[in-house]
Amino acid sequence: MVFWIAFWTxxxxxxxxxxxxxxxxxxxxxxxxxxxxxxxFFRPLTLNPWMRRYWHNYHHQHSGKVVDIEERGVxxxxxxxxxxxxxxxxxxxxxxxRFHRLQKEILDEHRKGNFSDKDFKKLRQTILFGLLPxxxxxxxxxxxxxxxxxxxxxxxxxxxxNASFQLLDSITSPIMFVFVIPNLIRxxxxxxxxxxxxxxxxxxxxxxxxxxxxLNVWWTWPFQxxxxxxxxxxxxHHFIVMETFYNRQLIARRAHSIMKNNGVHFNDIKxxxxxxxxxxxxx
Ligand SMILES: [Zn+2]
Ligand SMILES: [Zn+2]
Numbered sequence: 001m002v003f004w005i006a007f008w009t010x011x012x013x014x015x016x017x018x019x020x021x022x023x024x025x026x027x028x029x030x031x032x033x034x035x036x037x038x039x040x041f042f043r044p045l046t047l048n049p050w051m052r053r054y055w056h057n058y059h060h061q062h063s064g065k066v067v068d069i070e071e072r073g074v075x076x077x078x079x080x081x082x083x084x085x086x087x088x089x090x091x092x093x094x095x096x097x098r099f100h101r102l103q104k105e106i107l108d109e110h111r112k113g114n115f116s117d118k119d120f121k122k123l124r125q126t127i128l129f130g131l132l133p134x135x136x137x138x139x140x141x142x143x144x145x146x147x148x149x150x151x152x153x154x155x156x157x158x159x160x161x162n163a164s165f166q167l168l169d170s171i172t173s174p175i176m177f178v179f180v181i182p183n184l185i186r187x188x189x190x191x192x193x194x195x196x197x198x199x200x201x202x203x204x205x206x207x208x209x210x211x212x213x214x215l216n217v218w219w220t221w222p223f224q225x226x227x228x229x230x231x232x233x234x235x236x237h238h239f240i241v242m243e244t245f246y247n248r249q250l251i252a253r254r255a256h257s258i259m260k261n262n263g264v265h266f267n268d269i270k271x272x273x274x275x276x277x278x279x280x281x282x283x
Contacts, residue, residue, distance in 0.1 A: 005182035006226050012039040013190060014228045014245035020053045023244055044134035045183045051130045054122050060241065063211040064203025066105050067115045069123060074191040077200035079275045089188035092131060092139040142180050145172060189226035197231050200276040208238045210278055213265040214256060235264060
């Protein structure tokens, strides 16, 4: 059940992404906003999609730069380590463990004029409210739930006689299995793929050939299964933005051959050891 939900929520992610680009019901605000709420509710650990809209458009403009907030948020550009592995699925933990460094980097960019006052205001709003009311409470409760169940499993804690805990657990355990664990699995897969198929650090601003690689080497299939083949198709999206996720999938084979002929990298696994830097010279 957990994996089945993880699979279907990966399609909701694609729907949200295309809604952000205004591809469905752009003229009917009511249906459009209802759909955005729907896909958020079933992926409750994600950022508020109305706030994500700003950072996703920003991602298309500044992919691979220090200020690409969306990709930085999911560990793009970090050196590979146990810490990166741990924070890959978890936006809250990723924020808490990197806050000081990221804050310094963004402030530097602000000073240099690469991050406007408006961007700064939006970022502050996103940090304060972007993971409310769902993401932050559910993330903290998940860790509490894991600790309590871990201690109980190893007989270090016995709450078997505690009626109020039993009642709480009978409500929250289904929430963990239906909403939280499938989304953590899905987010691990999506964030692992996206943070490695986008280059970081030495990408020329706006150069779509350098922004991404196609990452579809055979061993990535378990990850692709829970992110609708993102490693194979997201690069196509950087070239043709206003196209739906199922069309990206349908044209993948032909698009890849054109992209290959024009210098887009394929399965550049060595970029994993370069903290996602590309091996191209900045033009
Ligand atoms: Zn997009
Ligand atoms: Zn992208």
